[in-house]
Amino acid sequence: METKRNPIFDILKIVASFLVIVNHTINIPEVITFGVDAATLSGLLAAFFTSKVAVGIFFAVSGALLIPKIESFSVVYRQRVLKILTVLVLASLFYYCFQLYEYQSLxxxxxxxxxxxxxxxxxxxPLWFLYTFAGLLICLPFIRVLCQSMSRKEHLIFCGLCIFFGSFIPTLETMSGISVSPLLQYGYFSMTLGYFILGHLIFNLxxxxxxxxSYxxxxxxxxxVCVGISVAFTRNDPAFINGSLIRLDDRNGLFTAVSVIATLVISQWFANKATFACRTRMVFKTLANATLMTYLIHEFVLIKLRPLYILSTNILSPWxxxxxxQILVFAISTLFGLFLQYLLNKRRHQSHHS
Structure with missing residues (x-):
């Protein structure tokens, strides 16, 4: 059964987890304050906007993997929803205690x-992702029924409406300064749900x-082109130069949504052409299983490695x-995730034999 596992899902999860770290380590107002040359600034902005596809990739891969499954309501709520809510509570408790330890007292x-x-x-x-994902899991049984009843053409129309209402309208407001009527802003076609169903459409249908x-x-x-437009628009915006981030970098923006679709198309083409040895597949799978913990713990690692980063800027070039x-944060967070995964698997193995 493992040989049928599509390694492109694991690769996308690994890449997306690293891009999240890229996104959270490029502090644009700080870069402006410190002052860098135009070429470095353009490169940092390009990396920043490219990293915005990470969230869309996570939701798309989740949709591709979860929507086709056949599960009862009890399985979805007892296992998937309860599990993600437990992770949310434990992660929140960890960061709450860390916050008290750093700034107040336990x-x-x-x-x-x-x-x-x-x-x-x-x-x-970073914990907002768990809130959103928990909401998708709560709606998962109904999303499955919706997708089962829709043809491929209807999937395309639905995803198109999500892009129009969830990405195009907000981006139009940002670029034009025109306020759009609330009648066109209701969340029936949100990009979160759009990415979720889009992954199912591209990878399964x-x-x-x-x-x-050629595609x-x-x-x-x-x-x-989308990244280039985002970079150009950002650099020409006066409010941005004064230290304010603009909304073109939003994860639901039109250029981000188009970039996510482009990434998924390239990934599916690559998956159809590439072949991987069993050992390579296992490496991808092992690293991918740690991506959730990588995502949850990287904020803590970022804070702890901050002094080292500041020191390195005095020795190395900005890039x-x-x-x-970024590599250190990703490596440490992933190793921690792998260690936790090992402990959980060991506990399951012991409980199974007992």
């Missing part, structure tokens, strides 16, 4: 404050002959220091 711990906060907002920015080399090349060019910082 004696100030308040269970009431903890649960009141976890209900209203994430303790750390579209014929393999659809993904030709992959066109997708790559389109992605480069070298940043890349080294």
């Amino acid at each position: 004696r100030d711990f308040s269970l009431f404050y903890f649960f009141r906060t976890i209900i209203s907002e994430p303790f750390r920015v 579209m014929p393999t002959r659809t993904f030709r080399r 992959a090349v066109f997708a790559a060019i389109t992605m480069i 070298s220091a940043l890349l080294l910082h």
